[in-house]
Amino acid sequence: MTAEKDLHTLLATMHPEVREGEFVYVLWPHGRPLAGAVAAAVREAEGLTVVLPRADADSLGLPYDFVGAWITLQVHSSLEAIGLTAAVSAALTQAKISCNVLAGFHHDHILVPVADADRALEVLHELVAASGEDKPAPELVLRSEQPADRPAILDLTAAAFAVSPVTGLPVQGEPEEVELVRALFDCEEYLPEFSIVAELGGDVVGHVISTRGRVGELELLGLGPIGVLPRLQRHGIGSALMKETIARGNAAGERGIALLGDPEYYSRFGFVPSTSLGVAAPDPDWGIYFQLLPLAVWPGGVSGTFRYAKPFGIA
Template identity: 35%
Template sequence: MGGPVRDTAAMIAGMAPVLRRGRFVFAETEDAALLARAFAVVREEEGTTAILPEEVAAAAGLDTGLSMACITLTVHSALDGVGLTAAVSQALAAAGIPCNVVAGVQHDHLFVPAERAEAALARLRGLSAPEAPPLPDPVPEVTIRPATPADDDAIWAILKPAIEAGDSFTADPRGGRAGAFAYWRPPGASNFVAEVGGQTLGTSYLKPNHAGGGAHVANAGYCTAPEARGQGVARALLAHSLHEARARGFTAMQFNFVVETNTRAIDTWARAGFAVVGRLPGAFRHPTEGRVDALVMHRAL
């Protein structure tokens, strides 16, 4: 990873805001157990403030009247950088949206009233990406090529655990190999595989998001083997699909159904210039988390 960004324009253009899951409240407490569960703690002469998950505060009998959403700016902004906080606060203030900023070493976190979260995201997206952001660079250590029938066993080995887990994809976990390939090879899709050192560690598809009037927008999907973690395979597949989509004449790419608990993927897409443009409340039945939201993510090419 690169170092922190200090240039004002670069911080604003690359901030890639992401709405975190859950709601938060600001509460005054000295309870050590609660402080240990806080998102952040601020100690002042008058007392200690904890930013707590709303359900934690409610269970402790604390006031949850002001429910806040947290938007993380995923750019690694420098602590001595100038202009990002001012630009963000001014943009939200112009829309009448209150904003409380908490800075970490890596990122800035904006706490806004929960009912204004989507409006705040839209405002920040307009501020950060008035034009298409640059495409991510390829990952040279990963080779990506079109899939052939000879790759079917390797692709199935990658898809099987991910689909059967039932926590990210909308394919039937009980659909077996035939169901998985029907899901991964919809009409009009091109399939690819990613290799590291001759081993197949990932697969993707690329297709038009819709036919007719929607055919200029691309859609893609990605799946990696568990042993691919930390090798840049997901980033490589994403970069390849974006470059391939642009070469094919698509003007944008859209992910229609990103499960909100898939935070690692959401962070990867956001760093590549995708913005959350929609939220489908309770649209996915997660096997352990119950009903969770699905996100619609989009970026121009």
């Protein structure tokens, strides 16, 4: 995703909001316990800077110069907001309004001189309008992967699996799913119409791949990996990719889809533990995490062990 497009969306959704009251920066007296409604603090070698309501500074007898209005930009990701704060401070500078930027875990905040608060809000609202707030949200497109999509798919797979879904811990180096997807693209069990990308505003933001798997002679689909860009997770993109795979599977007369994953997520699409349909997992230790979705033409009476495409490296 290009930074420019990102910024466009971020600007359109920043929702500037003014906090009530006036805020001041004070240098906290060394050794004195913190007091008052501290809104932000920065420790430096020279001392502790504290931002707090003006009334608190007055009652504590702390001196200050700058009296500011506090504006919060209600965007979600602090990482994404890097470009945002640069754009915001540039716009305010152009309007000759000085601003101090504070980045919190969830949002970015700017403090502008109290006297300029209304004008600052106007500038910010103009920025929102110029970024096309009223434009309709880009539509999610689901389509078969094209060879040109592969670098983007590998990048998003690396991002999606940077934290292991099994351990919940950050992965050192390239997640193994990246090499797996790379190998699946070139294996003989690759099925072009079951490598599906989700595209948003022209960018690949999600991908799912299903390859040929078997139980004895019975051909099934082995689904995975599936990944969505972390910042867009929990927005329905994974579900859309799952439903598209199921719809394509039914349309193609596939019998069923097998996968390894959390039943809490996949049961919503109709997946059940594979053993309940007579299919054993390639690794018996997978237990209920190995699941199967019988499609419209599931034959019944199936018995045997599921075999994934060769790149999975499981017998």
